[in-house]
Structure formats: C-alpha cells, structure tokens
Amino acid sequence: MAQNKAIVVAKAGDARILDVPYPTLPGDDYMIVKTTAVAINPTDWKHVNFASQLGNENTRVGCDYAGVVQEVGPAVTQYKPGDRVCGFINGCNKFRDTDGAYATYAASKAPVQGRVPKGWSDEQAATLGVSITTVVRSRAVPNTRPPTPRRADPGQDPLLIYGGTTATGIYGIQFAKLSGYTVITTGSPKNHELLKSLGADHVFDYRSPTLVQDIRAAAGDNLSYAWDCHADQASANVCARALNQDGAHYAGLLGGIDRAVKAANPKAKVSVSLGYTSFGEDAWLGALYPASQADFDFAKKFWPLAIDLLDEGKVKPIAIDVNRGGSGLEGVLVGLKELAAGKVSAQKLVYTL
Template sequence: MKTEIPKSMRALVGDRSIYARISNYICNNPSGDGVKVATVPVPDIQDDEILVRVRCVALNPTDFKHIDILSPRGAIIGCDYSGTVAKVGSKVLGTWAIGDRIAGSTHGGLYTDRGSFAEYLKIPADLAWKVPSSVSDQQATTFGVSAITAMLALNARLGVPWVDIGSAPKQPGTPILIYSGSTSAGLYAIQLAKLAGLTVITTASPRSHDLVKEYGADDVFDYRSPTAVEEIIRAYPNIDRAMDCFSEGGSTDFCARVVHNSRGWVVTLLDSGKTDIDGVKIDFLLAYTAFNKEFQWLPPFGPRFAGIPADKEALRQFYAALPEVSQYLVPPPLKEVDGGLANLGTGLDLLRQGKVSGTKLVASLD
C-alpha cells in the first residue's frame, strides 16, 4: 500500500529569540505562547528510519519548557505521538510496513526536522512500538515521555526487575517510594513497580489518594504532612529506593530522608546539582539520553548531554515488550485539546500555568 507523501507539511515551531529565552531562564517570566504554525519541509528519512503520519500527540511540561528557554526559532515542538507508518527505510523493510499503527517519543523542541507536533515525523525504526487494536491513538500517545521516564528510573537506574508477564516477581514485597504518584510519570511508575511485584508507597494530595490507589499504590501519604517522612520510615524501615516525579520545592530532600537509614538511592527528574544528600545517592535522569544522541541546551554556551547506549537499549527492550505489556497498563486519565495544531499552544499554556492536574492532555491532528 502506497500513500502520497507531500513535500511540505504544517508544524508547530518555536518562535522565541535567543534574548527572550535567556530572559525567561533568568527571570522565569515568559510572555506569549512562543510558538506559531508554519509550513516546513516533510523530513527526509535515512535507511534505518521510518516516516510517521502523526495522528495524535500528548502534551508534556517539557514541551513548554523547551519553548520558553531551549527551542531555537523554527525548531519543531513536541515529543509524544501516535500515528501510522507512511514510509519505511530500506534497512528496516520487513520490520515495519506502510499503514502499521505506531507510537513513541522523540526529542522535540531542538531540531527543525524532528518533532511530533507536525503532520509527519521521522524516527529511528527501532525506537517505536506497534500499537495493538486494544489501544486507542489517544492512549498510545501517552506511552511516551511519561512512560519512558518511569521505565528508565525504575528498570535502568533503581534495579527494579523488568515486567515479565506470567512469571513470578523477582523482588516480591520490596518497598519503593514514588513521590508525586498522581503525575503521569508517577502513575506509570506505580504500575510498572506493581507488575514487578514491589510494594509501592507514594505521596499525593488528599484529593488524589483514590486515584493513585486505583493505579495500584499500596500506601499513600500526604506530602504536606509534617510527619509524613517519619510515618513512611516507621511503616517501611528498610525502604532504600525512591523516584522523585516532582523534583522541586524540597521533594528530593523528602525522598532522601525516607531512604536515609538504608543509605539509599533517589532518581530525580530535574537537576538540583546534588549527587549526594547525607549519604543518599541522587541521580538526575533525562529521558532524552535514551535516543543515544548528544544534545546541547542554549548553544553555544549551554550544557551538553551525552547519549547513553544503555538507556537506548532499555528503551528498545521496553518498546519491544509494550504491545503485550500495554494490556496491563492503564494510561493516565485523558483530556482532549480540540483544534488540532493551531490550538496546541492553548493546551501548553494550561500546563505552563499549572492548571492541569490528574489528567494527560492529548490532541488529534487530523
């Protein structure tokens, strides 16, 4: 089956000058949505890549953070996608076929030829997954940044066993703390840890206690309680691992105190500059390392990050298993953003203003 592929497409691109982005970084006070819909070339693919006709996308905080600080003018925004295969590179024939349903994530926001908020997207053929009929396009697109982050934190950093459907758990009953369990990454982390047999302790505001329990949390504590740390330690004195899905406002210190008695390990999603807190290892995780490609923020003077081959292999393993494992994972509650590409900026601004809680914003591009 052949499809007509145009030479140009519509895409949502960054539209802030370097001066505005530096000002946003220093003052943390962005004005305007910082994006526009532009007509750009459909990207050319290499022999080991595929071209995706994007049908649906999910919105993440990393998208507006790129727009406000990191994205050069003209860079295509967006990481998470689902769609159909439109073209297949010569080295991956037989693995993918035109028309296959596909989903995954990419490092949007830095490049003019790669980003999911566009009609077409090129991706490495081995870093995507085939979506079964039991999963909708909207659901599939949520298995991107949030799910990858949860997987890397648990399986590639904290030593949680890979989910093996039908096999006995390898670490039954072992406790783990998922801080801010009601976030999208937190909800996936809760489920992956539970499927691996662990006992999951999480934190959430009282209004989200029922939500995290529905997703499998064994015990939930109000992070605002002044006695929460002591209560967790008393109930789980040997706890030695934590994933900090919030990574701001003292959350990492909270996690470090919980695992301090075991001189444990905390994975964070924002860089505090700390690698150790009173004997507790602090590990900063960026999901983009799984694409195994060096990247730089605010070039030429911003920090550089190396790709990590082991993270890429972990992502390949995760996506290879996901067609089966997805049957046992419940996506976060979804909220549709209407209006296609032209209205994605509105959804991103809701995230920017902190007006999205307990749901995942998704949008159809058709």
C-alpha cells in the first residue's frame, strides 16, 4: 500500500504532518485521488485555529485540490483511473476524520468534482473547488439564473458581491456577469481595475465612508440581493443597509451574523451559503447543517456547466502564488499562517505536492 501523509489538526492552532493510512472509499460514489496541488481557503486556517470550538481535533485539513484519479467506486461513471480532476473535499470533517485534501492521497465525492479545464495547470485547477461549490450554493448566481447571458440589458437586476477580491468573489463576479446581472462589488482601490476586467460594473472601496450610499446609488436604490464573501459583522452591516428595506435577501458565507443583518434591516431574509451542504451529507461547522439532497443534485448539474465555461475561457482563473514559503505539505503549513495573518489578497496560495 502506498505511503500517505496528511496535515492533521492536533489541537487548536496546532496542525501537523503525520503518517496516515491510505484512504478507503467512504461510499460507492467516491474516488481516490493522488493530489498534485492544493490551495488554501479561509475555512482551512479557521478549522485549525478554532478547532476547540468546532470540535474537529484529530481530523485531516484541506478542501481545495487537483490530482490524478487512482481508483473509483462502483457507482462512479464520469471518471476513471488516470483522469486529471479537481474539486472540493470536506476537510476537517467531524463526522469522518479521514477526509481532507492536504494529503498525498485523498478520497473525494466524484459527482460534485470536476475535470481539470482545458489548458489549465493543476495549480490553477486547485483553486476551483471551494469557490465553484460556494457559487453553486450562494443562490446569488446559478440558482436564480442559468450560467449563460440572459438578455442584453441586465440593469434591472443589480447584485452586490461584497469582498470581490476573495477567491470566491473573483469567480462569483464572473459567473454573475454571465448570468445577466449588473455586478456591484467592493475591494481595495489597487484592485479596482482587476475587478472591472472580470466583469464588475461598479467597484467601491470597502473603507469609503459613503460606501452604503454609493452601493444604493449604483443599484438605483433597488438592491434586493447581497452576497457577502467577507462575512463578518462589519460587512454584514454594510450589505444589510445597502439592501432594500422590504424583503431583500442577504447571503453570507458564515453563520452567526443574523443579528447584525437584522439589526440594520429587520425585514431582510438571511441565508448561509455553505459549500459543505453540496455533498449531500451532514456537515458540522460549530452547528449541524443537515444533508441536503437538493444542494447535492444542483451541484452535480452545475459543475459540468462550470467546467464548460472554463474550457471556453468565459471564466478566468484567479491569480496564484505557488509554493510561498516552500512546497509540499511543509509549505502548506506556512501558507495557512500567511492567510490567517491577512497577507493574501486578489490571489490564492497554491502548493505542489
């Protein structure tokens, strides 16, 4: 059996590289992948640093990966050994401690993964998993529009994506534009031209004292949907105040900020866009998020559509910084600290294994 190493949360703030067993197939629709590249997301360092609150000690870390299929379960028909694939693994899974992408070999759920897009490197493809799956779950983009241009004049449908320079924001802007929205987003001034090049119609400095007024003006005082890719108390407050005051929808990436939204906009509908529910399995992030067959079914349909758009060049890859601080799992440990320290913007840290 091949040797396997993985990054494991020993305790809060302490992630270590350990020898672990070669993975077994958790279900008939899973496959085993030899990872070639992994990327780092905020959820990864938070799972490490807040392990005691989340209850995920002794689990394997990591969500985003690209790699080569080694074996497939009996229900897997879309992939075969030797295929290059990428996607999202439920890292630090309290319910199954063998999950996690930061490993030499990992198990991934085949129906909600993707093949590596044409012309993309494994390092680029490793950035897709969490972002694409979260876009699927956001209901800001694909759940309300097909991922193709809908009409020539999309101005009646403004959409705020707060945190446009996050990885999810960068991909979300592009899918939203393809879906026919007028896209309003936020970012540092140094990244405004980048965000416009991706399709954003209006870009505002998130530190501007007139941010809420600027967003409302750009939306014609008719903003009914905000997707918060930053998701803290401050961003939630801005989104809530920019939204209409009559039944508008706030979608965030973290739970626990309902009060901040409701305090600023009591009538707003609040939802959480967690990619984790797209596996069709129970997920735990400090609270139980029950399995959703609807989320699983939609993710199965959207991933092939997304890969087609990537093949066609209609969605561009995020900029990547490869092997900052070193390669392999040792480099990943450095990258987790870099992201936690806020040293990454408008790009994604990727490590080759």
